Amino acid sequence: MKAREIVLSGVFAALTAVGAQISVPLGPVPFTFQVLMVFLSGLVLGAKLGTLSQVIYLLLGALGLPVFARFSGGIIHIYGPTGGYLLAFPIAAFISGYFSEKTKSSWGKLGGCLLGLGIIYILGWVRLGIWLDMDFKKAFYLGVAPFIVFDIIKALIALVISERIKNVVR
Structure with missing residues (x-):
């Protein structure tokens, strides 16, 4: 692995951390820009x-x-109510x-993002449902439904700006 690749991976881990701080509490799952x-x-x-x-982001x-x-x-965040969402980030x-x-x-790229989003929702919903004493209906209404449109x-925003960022990164 080249030093440039390691640095770029670190930069995007840092960007994910910044995205996490743009946060609006909505119950156990906050609205953030991590997914972006x-x-x-x-x-x-x-x-x-x-x-x-x-993976770097999660390890940090x-x-x-x-x-x-x-x-x-x-580590408590990995096991907590939002742990499923976090663990899905590398997969997405x-x-x-x-x-x-x-x-x-x-x-096709948008389809990949939406498939990744589905994985985030499934893992997050299941973990939140377990945390809520197996109340998966409540978990869906707290941890999935409010976030779908956003x-x-x-x-879509990621898709639009990714090409511009790719040109700079190259």
Whole structure:
């Protein structure tokens, strides 16, 4: 792995941390810009480096650095109500990056982002449902439904700006 690739992965891990701090509390799951950064990491860096950037982000947070929402950190967040969302970030970055590498079509790339978003929602919803004593209906209404429209908009924004960022990164 080249030094440039490691640096770019670190930059996108840092951007995800910044996105986490743009936070509006909505119950156990806050509204943040992490998902936008997850999509950007995959779309700009590709599957391998996008995934690495999100793994770095999770490791930094698990080690206690305040990179998660509301300047928090620690392994407890991985096991807490939002842990499923966090653990899905590398998978979503991989999927959006994979689609970005395999297709030139904006629709294909958007499909990759939306598939990644589905993974984030599924893992997050299941973890939140377990945390809520197996109340998966409540978990859906707290942790998925309020975010769908905004996260689709984030995917569209990521798609639009990723090409410009790619040109700068190259």
